[in-house]
Amino acid sequence: MLTNEEVAQTIINQFGEAVTDFDDPYDLLTCSTSRDQIVPLITYLKGHQTFQFGFLTDITAIHYPDSVGKEFCVVYHIHSLINNFRLRIKVYLTAEDVHIPTMTPLFASANWMERETFDLFGIIFDGHPDLRRILNMEEMDYYPMRKEYPLEDGTREDKIDALFGR
Amino acid sequence: MATDIKLAESPASYDGPGFSATSFDKIIGLARANSLWPLPFATSCCGIEFMSTMASHYDLGRFGAERPSFSPRQADMLLVAGTIAKKMGPIVKQVYLQMAEPRWVIAIGACASSGGIFDTYSVLQGIDRIIPVDVYVPGCPPRPEQILDGVLQVQELARNESLRRRNTEEYQHLLNSYSIQ
Numbered sequence: 197m198l199t200n201e202e203v204a205q206t207i208i209n210q211f212g213e214a215v216t217d218f219d220d221p222y223d224l225l226t227c228s229t230s231r232d233q234i235v236p237l238i239t240y241l242k243g244h245q246t247f248q249f250g251f252l253t254d255i256t257a258i259h260y261p262d263s264v265g266k267e268f269c270v271v272y273h274i275h276s277l278i279n280n281f282r283l284r285i286k287v288y289l290t291a292e293d294v295h296i297p298t299m300t301p302l303f304a305s306a307n308w309m310e311r312e313t314f315d316l317f318g319i320i321f322d323g324h325p326d327l328r329r330i331l332n333m334e335e336m337d338y339y340p341m342r343k344e345y346p347l348e349d350g351t352r353e354d355k356i357d358a359l360f361g362r
Numbered sequence: 363m364a365t366d367i368k369l370a371e372s373p374a375s376y377d378g379p380g381f382s383a384t385s386f387d388k389i390i391g392l393a394r395a396n397s398l399w400p401l402p403f404a405t406s407c408c409g410i411e412f413m414s415t416m417a418s419h420y421d422l423g424r425f426g427a428e429r430p431s432f433s434p435r436q437a438d439m440l441l442v443a444g445t446i447a448k449k450m451g452p453i454v455k456q457v458y459l460q461m462a463e464p465r466w467v468i469a470i471g472a473c474a475s476s477g478g479i480f481d482t483y484s485v486l487q488g489i490d491r492i493i494p495v496d497v498y499v500p501g502c503p504p505r506p507e508q509i510l511d512g513v514l515q516v517q518e519l520a521r522n523e524s525l526r527r528r529n530t531e532e533y534q535h536l537l538n539s540y541s542i543q
Contacts, residue, residue, distance in 0.1 A: 332484060333449040340483040348481045355481065 198281045200225040203247065210240060217286075226284040234272070234287050235297050241274060241283070242302060249283065251275040255299065255309035257317040261343045267291035270319055272299070289319070298323040316341035370396050387525050394438070394464065395521040396426040398513065401437035401461065403454060405444030408471035408503045412443040415506040425513055434460035439516055440493075441509075443470040445478065446486045458493045459542065463528050466516045467495045470509055472502040494536055 203225055204218050215237065217228040229237055241249040253273035260267055266288040275282050287296060298321040299306035310321040311330040318339035321327060329336065338345065348355070373388035400422065404412050416422045416430060431437045434457055446454055458467070469489050472478035475498045477487035489495060496519055499512040527533060537543055 331449075336448075336483075345483070349477065349483075349487050352477065352481055352487055354476050 198247070198276070198279045203281070203283065206244075206247070207237070207241075211237060224282055224284055226286065228286045228288065231287055231289065231296050234270075234285065235299070235302070237285065238272065238274060238299065239302060246279075247276055247281070248278045249274040249276045249281075251277050252299065252303040252305055252309070253282070255306060255313055257313050257319050257341075259317060259342045265290050268294055268317065268319060270296055270313065294318060295320045295322050297321070300324060315339070318342065390525060391521040391523060394523075395517040398425065398427050398439040398466070398516060398520065399429045399431055399437045400427045400439045400441050400513075401431050401434060401457065403440060403442045403444075403457060405442075405446060405450065406473070408443035408474065411503040411506065412441065412470060412509060415509045420506040420510060422510070422513065425510070425517065427513065434462075437461055438465050439513070440465065440467045441470055442467065442474040442489050443509075445473040445480055446489055447484050448486050449484070451486050451489075451492050454489060455492045464520070464523070466497070466519060467493060468497045468499060468509075468512045468516060469495045470499045470512065471504055472500065475500065478502060492540065493542075494540060 200220050200223070204227070207215050207227065208218075211229070211233065214233040215227050215229045217226070219226045238249070241247055251274065253275045254271070255273075256271050258269040258271065260269065268289040268291065270287045270289065272285040272287075273282065274285070289296065294317075296319060298310060300310070300321075300323070307325065308330060310319075310324050311327060313319050314321060314324075314327055315329040315331050316339060328334075332340065370392060372382075373384050373392055375382045375384035375388075377383075402409070402412055402416070404410075414420060422428075422430070427439070429436075438461065440458055440461060442454060458465070467489075469475045473480060473485070474489050475495075477485050479502075481487070486492065497512045497515045499508050501508050504512075534543075
């Protein structure tokens with residue numbers, strides 16, 4: 197059984213200051229790193245003798261419009277099927293510069309996950325072989341999951357206030 | 363018993379021995395209304411409900427809709443059942459365009475009629491934004507009886523439609539408002 201402390205200590209020994217903010221919400225080990233370190237970090241964890249994080253569960257993003265300088269956060273979930281151990285890695289980005297290196301050379305499944313993250317949040321994955329929308333229509337000219345837009349359609353007439361006595 | 367079979371009512375006519383005279387409108391309306399061939403465009407839960415409408419218990423086939431076709435060929439009643447995402451919109455429109463006149467459209471359920479609960483960026487807020495709709499069936503999802511009622515409403519429209527309705531300026535104007543043709 198791998199413990200959170202064990203994995204965290206190994207990462208600290210290997211990467212030192214480059215990986216920070218260790219936490220374990222709901223017992224899921226979480227840490228943050230930088231844009232330059234994310235590929236080496238996941239490469240290391242995937243190739244590690246005992247950890248063997250061989251499965252990329254998910255890549256997605258979060259938008260924090262109010263946190264200055266950390267508007268976007270790209271989240272990686274990796275899973276070691278051998279040890280049944282999960283790890284969450286976060287990379288914070290500024291709104292002006294939403295570039296991050298792609299994970300596709302390491303995990304083929306990252307291709308679609310990154311396309312989805314680009315589609316919904318507009319994160320640019322540098323080096324991605326085919327970065328285009330995957331879920332929404334091609335003509336869509338905005339990134340719908342960013343918290344910049346009203347939640348509702350605005351053109352619906354069956355939800356006007358008058359119908360609800362407001 | 364064969365005597366239980368209910369025949370379609372014959373239109374008002376002038377009858378004599380060996381002949382029956384009526385108007386083209388009525389006789390063609392009768393034929394159209396009792397042979398509506400449906401094209402089910404089922405995308406989600408309403409589609410499942412529509413399947414039970416087509417199955418033996420509710421049996422859409424009783425109304426002359428015995429040939430659900432899944433192809434625009436020869437189909438004249440488009441039944442859109444379920445949420446239509448904006449990405450699916452052009453496909454629905456293409457299917458509609460490929461159907462020959464006369465054609466009728468039923469929007470089954472809240473999503474097809476108005477977007478339903480999915481008031482969001484990815485969902486078309488009602489198919490009447492891209493194609494003209496004849497009958498809206500409310501419900502989430504509507505019961506098979508309601509879908510049958512919608513089909514009966516379309517039969518009523520087909521029965522009483524003038525033969526020249528599709529050539530009228532008004533109808534052309536309606537299609538032009540959807541930029542069709």
